[in-house]
Amino acid sequence: MTSKGPGYVPHIFNEAEIKAFFHGADSFRPHGKAPARHLVIPVFYRLLYCCGLRPAEARLLKKENVDLVRGSVYVVESKGHKDRVVAVADDLLQIMRSYSTLISEIYPDSDYFFPRYDGEGPYTKRWTEEMFWRCFSMAGITAFEGPKPRVYDFRHTFATECICRWMREGRDIDAMLPFLSAYMGHARYEDTLYYVHMVPDFYERVGTVDRTAWEKLLPEVHDEG
Numbered sequence: 307m308t309s310k311g312p313g314y315v316p317h318i319f320n321e322a323e324i325k326a327f328f329h330g331a332d333s334f335r336p337h338g339k340a341p342a343r344h345l346v347i348p349v350f351y352r353l354l355y356c357c358g359l360r361p362a363e364a365r366l367l368k369k370e371n372v373d374l375v376r377g378s379v380y381v382v383e384s385k386g387h388k389d390r391v392v393a394v395a396d397d398l399l400q401i402m403r404s405y406s407t408l409i410s411e412i413y414p415d416s417d418y419f420f421p422r423y424d425g426e427g428p429y430t431k432r433w434t435e436e437m438f439w440r441c442f443s444m445a446g447i448t449a450f451e452g453p454k455p456r457v458y459d460f461r462h463t464f465a466t467e468c469i470c471r472w473m474r475e476g477r478d479i480d481a482m483l484p485f486l487s488a489y490m491g492h493a494r495y496e497d498t499l500y501y502v503h504m505v506p507d508f509y510e511r512v513g514t515v516d517r518t519a520w521e522k523l524l525p526e527v528h529d530e531g
Contacts, residue, residue: 316459327442328441330440330444342412342421342423358490359381360458361431368417369416369418388491388493409421413425483499486501
């Protein structure tokens, strides 16, 4: 499954969908064969949504690369073999600290921040997709307007919401986009500009924006993977 490419239309989650999803994520209970699943799911997907990580970056995250003192995540050799440091907001950091304490009691010897049910490795891509849909199902959501959501769409939503927030705040988007590019670990700056053409869907939130000023920036989008 690709993140961008011919025929791919991201689903940008609205506020109601996000609230419903995390209500579902927070509704899991301990399971005999997966004693930490109810701990992993709420934090794993919050990391995707709040920090814009690629799903694989979160799945494969090692405990040694999570700094719960400074509040940062070190992503090692991700897309384009680029390491980067991702800052974590204080509210999410508190959640991650509590999670780390509890998960370490269950899987003290695991190298992974989100250890698999048996503690021997990371969860699979298929698992992240299955739990993604189960969260929505537990919240009572089975149908969506627009494109069918994918796990990767948390990353798209993160980027688009950043741009919209900066517009509302009256910031210089030209000056801010390089920071977003570095934070998200884009191999090419053009991959960050991709999100600009998604902003018009949010005009009712942002207000009046001159679209013509951005047209010269819109690239031909390549698959990011």
